[in-house]
Amino acid sequence: MDLRYSDADxxxxxxxxxxxxxxxxxxxxxxxRHDWDARREWDTxxxxxxxxxxxxxxxxxxxxxxxxxxxxxxxxYYEETARAKAPYVGMNFxxxxxxxxxxxxxxxxxxKQRHLQRILCGEEVWCQGFSEPMAGSDLAALKTSAVRxxxxxxxxxxxxxxxxxxxxxxxxxxxxxxxxxxxxxxISWLILPMGAPGVEIRPLPTLRGESDFSExxxxxxxxPCENLVGAENDGWRITNVTLRFExxxxxxxxxxxxxxxxxxxxxxxxxxxxxxxSAWEDKSLRKELGRLAAEADSLWALMKWQIGEVxxxxxxxxxxxxxxxxxxxxxxxxxxxxxxxxxxxxxxxDDFAGxxxxxxxxxxxxxxxxxxxAGSSQIQRNIVSERILGMPREPR
Amino acid sequence: xxxxxxxxxxxLQQGIRDFCEREFPADALGALExxxxxxxxxxxxxxxGVFSLRLPEAQGGVGLGMAEAVLVxxxxxxxxxPGPLVWTHLAASAIEGAATGDTIVGGIDDAHPxxxxxxxxxxxxxxxxxxxxxNAAEQVAGNALVGRDFATPLDPLTPVRHVAALPHGARIxxxxxxxxxxxxxxxxxxxxxxxxxxxxxxLAVDYAKKRAQFDRPIASFQAIKHFAADxxxxxxxxxxxxxxxxxxxxxxxIGDAARAISAARxxxxxxxxxxxxxxxxxxxxxxxxxxMPPHYYLKRALVLEQxxxxxxxxxxxxxxxxxx
Numbered sequence: 001m002d003l004r005y006s007d008a009d010x011x012x013x014x015x016x017x018x019x020x021x022x023x024x025x026x027x028x029x030x031x032x033r034h035d036w037d038a039r040r041e042w043d044t045x046x047x048x049x050x051x052x053x054x055x056x057x058x059x060x061x062x063x064x065x066x067x068x069x070x071x072x073x074x075x076x077y078y079e080e081t082a083r084a085k086a087p088y089v090g091m092n093f094x095x096x097x098x099x100x101x102x103x104x105x106x107x108x109x110x111x112k113q114r115h116l117q118r119i120l121c122g123e124e125v126w127c128q129g130f131s132e133p134m135a136g137s138d139l140a141a142l143k144t145s146a147v148r149x150x151x152x153x154x155x156x157x158x159x160x161x162x163x164x165x166x167x168x169x170x171x172x173x174x175x176x177x178x179x180x181x182x183x184x185x186x187i188s189w190l191i192l193p194m195g196a197p198g199v200e201i202r203p204l205p206t207l208r209g210e211s212d213f214s215e216x217x218x219x220x221x222x223x224p225c226e227n228l229v230g231a232e233n234d235g236w237r238i239t240n241v242t243l244r245f246e247x248x249x250x251x252x253x254x255x256x257x258x259x260x261x262x263x264x265x266x267x268x269x270x271x272x273x274x275x276x277x278s279a280w281e282d283k284s285l286r287k288e289l290g291r292l293a294a295e296a297d298s299l300w301a302l303m304k305w306q307i308g309e310v311x312x313x314x315x316x317x318x319x320x321x322x323x324x325x326x327x328x329x330x331x332x333x334x335x336x337x338x339x340x341x342x343x344x345x346x347x348x349x350d351d352f353a354g355x356x357x358x359x360x361x362x363x364x365x366x367x368x369x370x371x372x373x374a375g376s377s378q379i380q381r382n383i384v385s386e387r388i389l390g391m392p393r394e395p396r
Numbered sequence: 397x398x399x400x401x402x403x404x405x406x407x408l409q410q411g412i413r414d415f416c417e418r419e420f421p422a423d424a425l426g427a428l429e430x431x432x433x434x435x436x437x438x439x440x441x442x443x444x445g446v447f448s449l450r451l452p453e454a455q456g457g458v459g460l461g462m463a464e465a466v467l468v469x470x471x472x473x474x475x476x477x478p479g480p481l482v483w484t485h486l487a488a489s490a491i492e493g494a495a496t497g498d499t500i501v502g503g504i505d506d507a508h509p510x511x512x513x514x515x516x517x518x519x520x521x522x523x524x525x526x527x528x529x530x531n532a533a534e535q536v537a538g539n540a541l542v543g544r545d546f547a548t549p550l551d552p553l554t555p556v557r558h559v560a561a562l563p564h565g566a567r568i569x570x571x572x573x574x575x576x577x578x579x580x581x582x583x584x585x586x587x588x589x590x591x592x593x594x595x596x597x598x599l600a601v602d603y604a605k606k607r608a609q610f611d612r613p614i615a616s617f618q619a620i621k622h623f624a625a626d627x628x629x630x631x632x633x634x635x636x637x638x639x640x641x642x643x644x645x646x647x648x649x650i651g652d653a654a655r656a657i658s659a660a661r662x663x664x665x666x667x668x669x670x671x672x673x674x675x676x677x678x679x680x681x682x683x684x685x686x687x688m689p690p691h692y693y694l695k696r697a698l699v700l701e702q703x704x705x706x707x708x709x710x711x712x713x714x715x716x717x718x719x720x
Contacts, residue, residue, distance in 0.1 A: 002397060
């Protein structure tokens with residue numbers, strides 16, 4: 001066990017810190033959430049700057065535009081971008097955090113050449129077409145069909161909860177290629193070009209009142225067979241590679257951000273007056289915040305552990321389910337605490353009186369997506385108890 | 397950076413685990429109640445390096461660090477090895493005979509002298525006693541601890557005595573060393589708590605797999621599985637935090653050791669208490685019996701909650717480091 005960052009890591013940190021100090025202020029404030037064109041431009045524009053400076057895909061292979069550095073340097077990257085409050089990955093989440101990593105692990109050479117560098121430099125935005133109205137927690141029950149027709153698949157079906165679908169270029173699409181096989185054995189993983197004829201997007205307002213996700217209707221969409229990732233009908237295995245990334249390492253930056261958020265909440269508590277004193281004078285409030293921070297620290301330590309696993313095997317282990325479960329639940333508690341800290345000022349979602357009301361309340365509302373997406377907390381508990389603790393499996 | 401244990405650390409962990417399984421088997425906890433600490437066993441623990449682990453080799457110790465000590469203490473916690481393990485370990489360099497197991501050293505963290513009454517653990521077997529005050533540590537002879545022994549201590553393996561007036565003695569550590577002992581004591585307690593969290597998770601899962609109701613193992617019910625998953629998550633978080641705190645304590649370049657230790661103590665303390673409670677619940681009626689092991693774990697977790705600062709105390713310390 002050696003938790004010390006190397007001299008090379010620290011050199012990378014110093015360079016990155018200086019670069020962020022220059023560039024983050026220049027990128028300006030994020031656009032309003034309903035302005036989809038501006039959001040895409042802002043998110044991908046930042047990604048382009050990272051790419052040009054050599055900070056995109058820190059751990060991705062050099063051959064595909066990445067930095068080719070160690071995962072430890074990637075941890076340094078997360079620590080520094082959180083510290084500098086650099087723009088969040090936003091619309092690049094799917095491509096950067098699990099789509100790209102899936103292609104690196106399982107994609108064909110052509111697929112890697114086509115997509116990886118474009119994801120890294122912000123030219124390609126990806127979305128995820130996994131869930132269906134009747135295939136949520138029971139993901140393998142998905143029905144969207146893909147039928148071979150020459151060198152194409154013809155895809156018909158209905159996907160749901162597709163974040164950023166209206167501005168994405170490609171989609172991680174799960175389809176059923178063999179309806180006669182047992183449900184886990186007839187699935188394939190396709191790269192769907194969102195511009196293909198027959199793709200219809202219907203935005204769904206979320207509980208935040210914005211349409212961050214959509215329904216996606218696919219009617220006879222022709223997808224080239226070369227867009228198949230892995231073998232036909234081996235899609236469930238590939239899906240699990242994607243989910244391992246989505247549950248395991250995709251949250252690394254969010255855990256660091258959470259620690260930063262707790263620091264901001266502590267500072268806010270010092271500014272707010274409660275019962276004729278600063279809210280920070282309240283011992284029970286300090287204890288609650290300290291407990292949340294201790295848990296966040298432990299998750300960062302657990303993430304480092306996880307990264308060690310990835311270094312050995314290339315793909316995050318099942319422990320990612322534990323991490324995803326713990327992080328998303330803790331994240332919800334942190335922002336619920338933030339909402340309580342605001343008191344009656346928290347009855348709005350708009351910033352006023354110099355208070356970060358919008359950030360706290362909207363982040364809190366958004367935490368409810370995280371405990372459901374990528375396998376709900378209950379599904380993660382099933383995975384932990386069955387696959388790690390060896391308890392009997394649910395009917396599948 | 398590499399979080400994995402190295403071969404030496406794995407061997408150390410396995411060695412102490414084998415020893416504890418042999419000497420403190422889970423089904424023989426009741427047999428320890430009459431005499432939880434004996435000289436013979438204390439000597440055996442010393443031979444395993446429990447007390448001399450961090451003492452420099454030049455002073456006859458093993459010369460290892462806190463990263464290794466937490467591994468050893470987690471194993472001791474896992475088997476509920478009784479006795480003032482942390483105190484004797486802390487005293488290795490300060491009190492003659494502690495490192496070799498010839499002097500059984502106990503103590504009390506008396507950071508707040510107005511917090512009374514205070515109960516002293518294992519008073520009846522102590523050769524020496526450390527009064528860890530706010531600004532110094534004093535050494536007192538074990539036989540100076542005059543008071544009343546309770547017939548029914550909360551933890552049957554941790555006898556306690558009410559010493560109305562804690563005796564003072566020779567100063568053996570200044571304020572800085574006292575603060576360091578307090579911090580190290582919190583971390584070693586966290587490691588013991590981690591062991592409790594690990595053991596109660598394993599006990600509960602094993603029991604749930606064997607116990608059948610409605611013609612199937614209760615481990616097949618989501619109500620049970622989800623409790624077990626939460627126990628697992630708490631244990632993993634506690635282990636990561638305790639190991640990280642050990643490494644940080646050894647190397648200041650890694651980060652803020654005080655923060656890491658308090659965070660580890662909070663997470664491990666929660667894990668020990670919540671897991672041992674849940675273990676009793678999963679055992680059902682059997683969990684409420686004296687014969688079954690879960691209650692011993694809950695009771696030890698409650699004892700450790702009062703050692704070297706409570707979970708609440710450490711929450712506050714973490715908060716202070718979040719917003720100095």
